[in-house]
Amino acid sequence: MKRNFxxxxxxxxxxxxxxxxxxxxxxRAITVSCQQTVLQIGGLGWENDFIDCTLYKFYTxxxxxxxxxxxxxxxxxxxxxxxxxxxxxxxxxVPHLLEFDTSRFQTMREIERVLKPEGVILMMNFNPWSIWIxxxxxxxxxxxxxxxxxxxxxxxxxxxxxxxxxxVTVSSSFYLDEIKTKHGKAVRTAGSFTATAYAxxxxxxxxxxIPLSPVTQTDQPRLMTTSLASTSTPQIxxx
Numbered sequence: 001m002k003r004n005f006x007x008x009x010x011x012x013x014x015x016x017x018x019x020x021x022x023x024x025x026x027x028r029a030i031t032v033s034c035q036q037t038v039l040q041i042g043g044l045g046w047e048n049d050f051i052d053c054t055l056y057k058f059y060t061x062x063x064x065x066x067x068x069x070x071x072x073x074x075x076x077x078x079x080x081x082x083x084x085x086x087x088x089x090x091x092x093x094v095p096h097l098l099e100f101d102t103s104r105f106q107t108m109r110e111i112e113r114v115l116k117p118e119g120v121i122l123m124m125n126f127n128p129w130s131i132w133i134x135x136x137x138x139x140x141x142x143x144x145x146x147x148x149x150x151x152x153x154x155x156x157x158x159x160x161x162x163x164x165x166x167x168v169t170v171s172s173s174f175y176l177d178e179i180k181t182k183h184g185k186a187v188r189t190a191g192s193f194t195a196t197a198y199a200x201x202x203x204x205x206x207x208x209x210i211p212l213s214p215v216t217q218t219d220q221p222r223l224m225t226t227s228l229a230s231t232s233t234p235q236i237x238x239x
Contacts, residue, residue, distance in 0.1 A: 003042070003100045017176045018196050019046070022095070022124060025172060026050035029122050029201055034058075036090035039114070041079050041107070042097035043068030080106040084114045094123040096197075099151050105160075112164045117206035121166060124199045126151050127173070154198050166202040173198045 009015040027050045032038060034056050040047070043063035053059055053071040061068035062075040062082065077083050080103035092111050098104040111121060128151035154171070161168060173195040 003096070005100070006096045014176060014196070018174060021174045021176075022197070022199075023049045025124075025174070025199060026093075026095075026122075029170075029199070030091070030093070032091050032120070037088065038091045038093065039084070039089045040068070040072075040093040040095070041082075041111070042095055043074075044095055045069065047072060079103070080110060082110045082114050086113050087116045087119075089114045089119060090116055091120045091122065094121065096124055096126065098123070099126055104150075104152075108160055108164060112166075112204060115204045117204060119204045120201065121161075121204065122199070122201050123157070124197060125154075125157060126197050127195045128153050130194070130196050154200075157200060161200070161202050165205050165207065167205050168200055168202045170201040171198065172200075 010019050023046070030038070030051055035058070037058040038056060038060070040059070040061045041063075043061050043066070045067060047053060047061065047069035048071065051059065053069050058073075060073045060075055062077055062079065064076065064078055066074055066076045068074055075083065079097060079101060092115055094111070098107065101107050115121065158168060174197040175195055
């Protein structure tokens with residue numbers, strides 16, 4: 001689906017505040033080194049506000065319409081069919097893409113495929129329970145009915161990540177006056193009507209199964225047994 005809703009929202013007064021909050025959040029959340037490979041799926045056009053694309057030489061933006069900062073490397077492709085090798089990316093950033101992606105389930109599988117073990121995924125989504133998001137969405141829907149957004153709740157996103165063996169480390173909610181963050185596993189909370197959007201940071205875990213070799217029958221050790229009946233005791237004669 002088209003991401004026109006996202007860019008039109010950023011032009012509103014509340015959208016500009018959300019953009020500032022997300023910029024501040026991304027500046028803190030991108031913690032990989034400059035030599036590691038970072039993939040952003042879905043161009044924004046203001047990437048220079050939260051990352052120095054000239055410093056991160058392996059920072060790549062993948063977008064179907066070739067959107068994004070002109071200073072970053074770009075790949076024009078579909079998100080559900082990433083033209084990348086398996087386990088080749090250290091961090092994947094997904095800024096408000098899944099809500100408008102009809103193949104979002106396949107996109108999540110592709111993200112899991114290209115991420116290295118212990119790689120990090122950083123995603124941002126709109127809060128479907130937000131009154132302001134719903135109001136803006138319905139207003140845009142009046143103007144055109146050529147697209148629909150499928151907003152994803154925080155609880156459902158957590159389920160998807162768990163299914164793909166991701167461990168959520170940080171969960172953040174964006175309010176228009178602050179950012180509330182929770183660390184660790186206790187991050188599954190009910191949707192809030194006041195939070196505009198949320199962000200999740202998770203690590204790809206790879207659990208290797210240890211094969212158990214079958215137990216082979218070995219020769220039993222021979223035990224030396226003695227019979228009490230056949231045991232002779234020395235006799236002492238007393239003359």
